[in-house]
Amino acid sequence: MFIDISNLKKSYTTGVVKTEVLKGIGMKLDKGEIGVILGPSGSGKSTLMNIIGGIDRGDSGRIIVDGVEINNLKDDKMTDYRRGDIGFVFQFYNLVPNLTVGENIEVVSNISKSPLNIDEVLAAVEMKDKKGRFPRELSGGEQQRVSIARAIVKNPKLLLCDEPTGALDFVTSRAILQLLQQVNKKYGTTILMITHNAAIAAMANRVFKVRSGEIVEAAVNQVIVPAERIEW
Numbered sequence: 001m002f003i004d005i006s007n008l009k010k011s012y013t014t015g016v017v018k019t020e021v022l023k024g025i026g027m028k029l030d031k032g033e034i035g036v037i038l039g040p041s042g043s044g045k046s047t048l049m050n051i052i053g054g055i056d057r058g059d060s061g062r063i064i065v066d067g068v069e070i071n072n073l074k075d076d077k078m079t080d081y082r083r084g085d086i087g088f089v090f091q092f093y094n095l096v097p098n099l100t101v102g103e104n105i106e107v108v109s110n111i112s113k114s115p116l117n118i119d120e121v122l123a124a125v126e127m128k129d130k131k132g133r134f135p136r137e138l139s140g141g142e143q144q145r146v147s148i149a150r151a152i153v154k155n156p157k158l159l160l161c162d163e164p165t166g167a168l169d170f171v172t173s174r175a176i177l178q179l180l181q182q183v184n185k186k187y188g189t190t191i192l193m194i195t196h197n198a199a200i201a202a203m204a205n206r207v208f209k210v211r212s213g214e215i216v217e218a219a220v221n222q223v224i225v226p227a228e229r230i231e232w
């Protein structure tokens with residue numbers, strides 16, 4: 001198992017109020033698979049993903065990623081893990097506005113141990129001809145392509161996508177999902193994606209339904225639907 005989580009718990013305390021956000025999560029994902037996390041707003045999806053990505057820590061439980069128990073890592077090792085092994089894609093792209101497309105990718109490539117070739121990655125996301133543009137000169141879908149290129153240039157073991165199509169229309173969303181499926185095939189990158197959209201689950205190997213901090217259903221898809229055939 002590439003991701004193997006058991007009994008993960010997490011609470012946040014605001015003032016005197018303690019909220020249990022993750023109540024004993026268990027989930028598994030194999031190397032090279034696509035996993036989709038489905039669930040309503042506030043159910044704990046981003047908290048779970050942030051813990052898997054080393055942005056946050058669980059209070060208790062076991063979180064093994066590629067054979068390493070990450071919840072016990074010292075801060076500097078956690079930073080190495082987050083920087084080296086994990087690619088992040090968010091709903092609102094988070095590109096640096098005063099850097100060009102190429103430069104946005106270069107800043108990540110420069111601090112990576114074994115980066116992929118920038119032009120190859122830009123070609124993979126069909127943005128090679130826009131390398132010199134600034135983010136404001138791109139559509140939302142194009143900005144998301146660049147943010148995917150930035151996430152994969154470091155050749156991450158795991159690509160974490162939090163609502164990657166949340167701000168995009170249907171056609172653009174589907175193109176982005178197709179791109180993620182292509183990245184998964186071309187580079188063998190394991191992908192874990194959060195979405196509100198149940199239709200997207202059809203392109204995943206495994207689907208995890210989260211409600212109020214618990215996995216209420218974990219399903220394995222026998223048939224993986226190509227993203228271009230998904231409708232909603």
Ligand SMILES: Nc1ncnc2c1ncn2[C@@H]1O[C@H](COP(=O)(O)OP(=O)(O)OP(=O)(O)O)[C@@H](O)[C@H]1O
Nearest residue numbers: 012013014021039040041042043044045046047048
């Ligand atoms: N840093 C924090 N401090 C306090 N409470 C937090 C913190 N982060 C998240 N929460 C709370 O934890 C709960 C789960 O939040 P989380 O962002 O994980 O949900 P989500 O399923 O990703 O929601 P959405 O789909 O709206 O992004 C929410 O009630 C939220 O208010």
